Amino acid sequence: MQPTHPEDLGPILLEVNNIEVVYKDIIQVLRGVSLKVPEGHITALLGPNGAGKTTTLRAISGLLVPEDGEVVSGSILYRGENIANKPPENIVLKGIVQVPEGRRVFKHLTVEENLRVGAATRRDGEVRQDLERIYRYFPKLAMLKNRLAGYCSGGEQQMLAIGRALLARPRLLLLDEPSLGLAPLLVREIFDIVAQINAEEGVTVLVVEQNARVALSVAHYGYIMESGRIALEGTRAYLEENPDVKEFYLGVAKSGGRKSFKDVKSYRRRKRFM
Numbered sequence: 054m055q056p057t058h059p060e061d062l063g064p065i066l067l068e069v070n071n072i073e074v075v076y077k078d079i080i081q082v083l084r085g086v087s088l089k090v091p092e093g094h095i096t097a098l099l100g101p102n103g104a105g106k107t108t109t110l111r112a113i114s115g116l117l118v119p120e121d122g123e124v125v126s127g128s129i130l131y132r133g134e135n136i137a138n139k140p141p142e143n144i145v146l147k148g149i150v151q152v153p154e155g156r157r158v159f160k161h162l163t164v165e166e167n168l169r170v171g172a173a174t175r176r177d178g179e180v181r182q183d184l185e186r187i188y189r190y191f192p193k194l195a196m197l198k199n200r201l202a203g204y205c206s207g208g209e210q211q212m213l214a215i216g217r218a219l220l221a222r223p224r225l226l227l228l229d230e231p232s233l234g235l236a237p238l239l240v241r242e243i244f245d246i247v248a249q250i251n252a253e254e255g256v257t258v259l260v261v262e263q264n265a266r267v268a269l270s271v272a273h274y275g276y277i278m279e280s281g282r283i284a285l286e287g288t289r290a291y292l293e294e295n296p297d298v299k300e301f302y303l304g305v306a307k308s309g310g311r312k313s314f315k316d317v318k319s320y321r322r323r324k325r326f327m
């Protein structure tokens with residue numbers, strides 16, 4: 054039987070329940086977002102600019118705080134514990150690690166020094182083994198290990214940011230728009246590596262992306278956000294076959310070319326499909 058709900062894919066590792074997020078006490082950005090992330094799978098959070106995808110990730114990782122935002126209602130259950138509004142250092146220790154948009158790396162450190170930052174509190178022998186693991190997934194990083202990160206290309210810096218997050222041995226890896234500003238072939242390579250890491254190590258991934266085509270090529274389940282709400286959700290198979298997703302997200306035009314996503318009123322009704 055085909056799965057129809059995230060819980061059919063596996064136990065739920067993270068459950069976001071009806072959260073509302075407000076920035077600077079006045080700007081309401083999330084208006085009741087609910088989603089479930091099944092353990093050991095890749096979940097995609099898709100949607101247009103300004104829909105609230107990054108805000109959702111920040112609410113999960115605790116990074117709303119420096120941005121002056123707050124979860125004002127709802128809950129974020131991680132392994133049954135409500136982590137909403139907990140400080141980020143507390144959340145990292147629980148095994149949730151975010152790779153922020155814009156792949157922030159320490160430009161004045163080498164590639165290997167950057168990777169070691171991700172494992173700052175662990176014993177050197179263990180870190181060596183983990184570095185070898187990361188270099189196996191990202192052979193480019195192995196070749197560049199003594200290069201200053203500031204001299205690496207955008208794609209290499211994105212790989213480095215993901216590699217550094219993996220050094221922290223996350224149970225849940227949050228990726229914010231890894232395709233941003235990268236050439237299509239590189240984007241493909243990065244998503245294939247993420248899929249390989251998920252398959253071989255069982256790391257659960259929640260990836261925010263505007264590039265629905267590439268995200269859905271690796272995700273097992275997907276959510277589409279619009280204006281601070283989840284507008285549609287379903288398995289990869291459902292989303293890839295949904296005529297509106299095809300037309301407005303995957304660029305397979307039915308007629309008259311592509312329209313703005315805002316024109317798709319039907320997305321406002323939340324649905325769940327196979």
Ligand SMILES: Nc1ncnc2c1ncn2[C@@H]1O[C@H](COP(=O)(O)OP(=O)(O)OP(=O)(O)O)[C@@H](O)[C@H]1O
Pocket residue numbers: 076077080082100101102103104105106107108109120121122263
């Ligand atoms: N620190 C902030 N203070 C006030 N408003 C903010 C802040 N950060 C984001 N916003 C607003 O919240 C809304 C959602 O932003 P968010 O970055 O979550 O969207 P997104 O879906 O990730 O968009 P994109 O794909 O462009 O990154 C936007 O209107 C944005 O301007």
